[in-house]
Amino acid sequence: MKDRNHLSDVSLTHKVSVIDKGLVDIPMLQILQPDGTPHSDASLPELAQEAVLKIYRTMRFIRVLDERMVAAQRQGRISFYLASTGEEAASVASAAALEPQDMIMSQYREQGALAYRGYSTEAFMNQMFSNEKDPNKGRQMPIHYGDKALNFMTISSPLGTQIPQASGYAYGQKMAGQPAVTICYFGEGAASEGDFHAGLNMAAVLHCPVIFFCRNNGYAISTPAEEQFAGDGIASRGLGYGIKTIRVDGNDAFAVYAATKQAREIALAENCPVLIEAMSYRLAAHSTSDDPTGYRSKEEEARWQAKDPIVRLGNWLKAKGWLDEEQDGKDVDQMRQDVLNELKRVEKVPVCGIDDLVEDVYDTPPWHLKEQLEELKQHIRQYPDAYPKTSGRL
Amino acid sequence: MKDRNHLSDVSLTHKVSVIDKGLVDIPMLQILQPDGTPHSDASLPELAQEAVLKIYRTMRFIRVLDERMVAAQRQGRISFYLASTGEEAASVASAAALEPQDMIMSQYREQGALAYRGYSTEAFMNQMFSNEKDPNKGRQMPIHYGDKALNFMTISSPLGTQIPQASGYAYGQKMAGQPAVTICYFGEGAASEGDFHAGLNMAAVLHCPVIFFCRNNGYAISTPAEEQFAGDGIASRGLGYGIKTIRVDGNDAFAVYAATKQAREIALAENCPVLIEAMSYRLAAHSTSDDPTGYRSKEEEARWQAKDPIVRLGNWLKAKGWLDEEQDGKDVDQMRQDVLNELKRVEKVPVCGIDDLVEDVYDTPPWHLKEQLEELKQHIRQYPDAYPKTSGRL
Amino acid sequence: MAKMNLLQAINNALILAMTENDKVMVFGEDVGHFGGVFRATSNLQEKFGKARCFNTPLTEQGIMGFANGLASQGSVPVAEIQFGDYIFPAFDQIVNETAKWRYRSGGQFSVGTLTIRTPYGGGIAGGLYHSQSPEAYFAHTPGLKIVVPRNPYQAKGLLLASIRDDNPVLFMEPKRLYRASVGEVPEEDYELPLGKAEIVTQGSDISLLAWGAQMEVMEKAAEMADKVGISCEIIDLRSILPWDVETVCQSVVKTGRLLISHEAPQTGGFASEIAATVQERCFLNLESPIARVCGLDTPYPLAHEKEYMPDHLKVFEAIKRTVNY
Amino acid sequence: MAKMNLLQAINNALILAMTENDKVMVFGEDVGHFGGVFRATSNLQEKFGKARCFNTPLTEQGIMGFANGLASQGSVPVAEIQFGDYIFPAFDQIVNETAKWRYRSGGQFSVGTLTIRTPYGGGIAGGLYHSQSPEAYFAHTPGLKIVVPRNPYQAKGLLLASIRDDNPVLFMEPKRLYRASVGEVPEEDYELPLGKAEIVTQGSDISLLAWGAQMEVMEKAAEMADKVGISCEIIDLRSILPWDVETVCQSVVKTGRLLISHEAPQTGGFASEIAATVQERCFLNLESPIARVCGLDTPYPLAHEKEYMPDHLKVFEAIKRTVNY
């Protein structure tokens, strides 16, 4: 029987030594300075012009989408929205460092990753209008996207639950022999949930090829980071689990790309988790239900507006000669127009027929759901005006 | 409005730096060597002869109690038992470093702390025989002790739940202005529960004067530490939460005492949590339901038998001239006799009357419980032989 | 008397409780400076300080574990779970710990001072995770009390009683009514009894039983029934656990018929407990089967929310079916 | 055919499932080398390797989160929760995630391959935390299936069906019978249907309905009843969710009487759902109220376990009361 010694690595001391600041400094990777100039000793990731432009344009698109949809919510056209303004680099550039076969399990502020994968404006709209063209069948609130073909797991509202799930998914990928990893996004707030602890510890012990990507944007709704944890961010926890950890400037697309790329290589080669903490700031309100003026200052926001990830990469592109200012402006106008056009078109698409209410609870509806559906249809026929969304198509 | 910057302590790097071994070495405090001789550069805790003898005798007593009760379980006299053999120093010497007003919230292997507080042999027996003299009224399995007068919270089986509870208890003590802390014991297995994460993080953020005392004894039932976590024990996690942390040799009573004493001072003075990881080994089976020969070797056990905490302190006491070998033997014989006498006496004490079945669900039994009780009594009267424990006293 | 909405009534009750007893502490996600995502805890931190009204890290199991420990110490925690849908990570702390604390210790220790507040219910386009009505999940747990108010007046009186009751209380707030329900509320202190249902409207043909936001629906359906000559007795159960069997059965003995309605899915919902108990106790009085008008046995939907809900039309139809059985 | 106890039948089913499909993975606390604290997973690690049968860290929420992710990936996890009493930390993962996974994604993703095994029930001097029967907590959750076998033959056939069913199944094993229940079990592969109750004994005066370990109690009570001239029809519900209303109602139509029994506390237990449904569907057939013989509304006790349990004597008395109503 194997001899075990859980003290094998422990050294001795003979005086009470209280370890207080016992962590190495965990520095933050930054390649581009806030104004877009690379640090002189930084090496840029190897990315062709088209690749950088794809990252840039996706960020641009997300900024436009966010602006338009917040406005649409204000106009009462959709019920809810949640913008990622200021955090576009974190989700877009990390997604860019992945392969299409990698599974994405996100929190809810990673529309950038989804857009990078190729989710169309129409697909975004279908989900937000909960219509019959949404492959998720309009069952969840706006922004709970999901697309099987794009390996983007449908988002679920309960925070942190996707973290141990990602460990399990990655374990399955490994067992299936796939050259793939899972990336799991979450906020620094969600990292307080018990599921975070379970997920990271299990991934470390069970050797799961998963990238835990924490967006530390300083807030969980109104709760600032200093009321969320007292340690050195989320990165410091990775070390306690024996997980390789990288801290990165979440507003620097190149840094995010480089960190994620390396994390993916490690995860795949060594069958192990890697934790990335991306330092950023939620420039947006938490959601359209929130008003941040109640809990933070305009000055604080301004300090972060100056670190805008889109401006940063844009400046680099322009300096490089890969981006034309005027064309860029036209592109954005076009994006706005496209979003508006899609919005107008999609808001007319009807919701699913009433049969779908009882589909997908099980693989097939059992007798009691069939019975409940029949009664409901009967009822709708009796009061068609009360159920206008479905009565027309019974 | 307060300006916040969650990046204020972060330094920069311009190359991807994967932090792997990012923790300082967390050494283990040891004052007495396994043979009982102090390390030359160690300072012994200031403890008078009586105080050291109390620690020693309590450990001795617990060893005796454990042996006898395991035997009693084998004889079918009690249904279940769980010994702490090899880990006596961890619970006894830590309890010795506390004040009586400190609350103890334990897991289940800390009978030593309870005995140190003055729980009598009879009280142990009352609980284990689930009789009417147990202040817990015989409601839980053997070893789920609890005593309000001794500030020892009744033990609950679900693992890890006491960890955030201890944070809350300590917060209450602080708010009440009491010069008291809470100590929370748990195993390295229980430290995998989500409640561990929640409890430690909340204690750090909310400034709770609580000592988290982890007994890392290498196993959670059959699961060895290396299948439980991949980091540097449990201590390494404390640093991630920003919690002051001490690692200690759990088999060295002096080291445990010194560490806990200092932890208590810090917790009280600074209103903050302290994490102690006591390295030890579960020499006993997990419980009387377990047989460790299925998952570990005799050699491994022998290696740890050589580090016996009672022998270690006994040797020191003898060298010091504070303990007489012969008297010690007599003391132990006496303890055995006492335990046997109490066992015989207490096993005849009846269980609570049937009314107690519905007491303490609420502050007073609501109508439906009264009704259920009346029906039950009626039924017992009808079939008195079927319910011999209670029918005699209806 | 003052006009208050349901949120204001709750805020008002919290202020009274915190003023009266400095052991009362209010905490949860975003409840501090911000006053909670619904603003039920507005101004409490300003009035009573950060030590007594504070944000917690984002962990429901931690909030409830912390609250349990704090209550067992003798403080009076009023813990908020931001949405009823997010109470499940705390399920173990509530069901295995809160509910069993007193029993397992033979009454030596208890968390009787604890109150858990959480908004529940649908009708706000919240989909699967901002709409659930989880009362039945807890109603199977001896040791807990469960209370649901239907309007601001009830909310204040029941919340004050819950905070002061020496048993842990799960206080579920119908969030659809937070701002929609407005009424006269006394500014002074008062309590309404736990464990007691209230007959809101007397009637003779059928008893309608519900709680919380569903009471409005019952009243609307009863009006429709009235127009076709059916007289409904409307009962607000108010306390789900322990519940007031006596009042309900007395009503059923009188009317001979019972209809129960809740938003949660029908199977295993609390209406089943009521129906099972009433058919046993009023067997010979029942003139027709006890009817349940509940949510469908699906997760809470979004696009089909209207169709899913046990609305007044469905209740009205069930009233007619039951009376004409 | 071979003589097997219930544990051996489960072990045997797991071996068949793992042999047939290498996507089947078994994990949980102590299930690896040790074979689980009850030894249900004995030898699986030796036979199928550490990658397919392994210990997890001690975290039920983690086990279920991991299992959900693994199932959604296409693997076939059979996750063990060491005791039913310790399933509550995983409640959110099961109730909010497992059960709603397919629905929320419009059927794009699912965890249908998942099976959760857990021992449940009392009668083993386990007190509050080694005795609970938590089926009703889950039965209020659309999207889950819940299955409980009563003997080794049933256990093997139902477990194989559960593992292969394309819906998440909570498979609850009556631990009191693990070694006590021994019977003939075919060595080859077979399945028993989910969602179907089984009439174990035909009878004419009253229908007795139960599941799992409680079936023994029903049989004993029925024997006693037989001696006083009462003929009982005994039904094993087998699946709690979805449950077989048709078989139960047909029986009630025939006998005119129904008694349901479970160990869990009465209030909010699954007997209430059955009673509520049957009184609605068989109103005119019922000759007496539907009786429930259940655990008391207390936490599960220790010293008074015998008194708490719905034993054959209590069932027998309730049979007489119901028949003589």
Ligand SMILES: Cc1ncc(C[n+]2csc(CCOP(=O)(O)OP(=O)(O)O)c2C)c(N)n1
């Ligand atoms: C289990 C759970 N509890 C509470 C909530 C409500 N809630 C939604 S978002 C949020 C804050 C999340 O903050 P963070 O994880 O930092 O992500 P960010 O919004 O900053 O991107 C809260 C409390 C939830 N969705 N799930």
Ligand SMILES: Cc1ncc(C[n+]2csc(CCOP(=O)(O)OP(=O)(O)O)c2C)c(N)n1
């Ligand atoms: C929530 C929960 N899950 C599982 C169990 C079953 N169980 C009892 S003790 C134990 C192992 C605990 O190991 P550890 O925390 O290291 O303490 P030790 O026994 O080593 O003192 C397990 C899995 C439990 N009691 N509670």
Ligand SMILES: [Mg+2]
């Ligand atoms: Mg955040």
Ligand SMILES: [Mg+2]
């Ligand atoms: Mg251990």
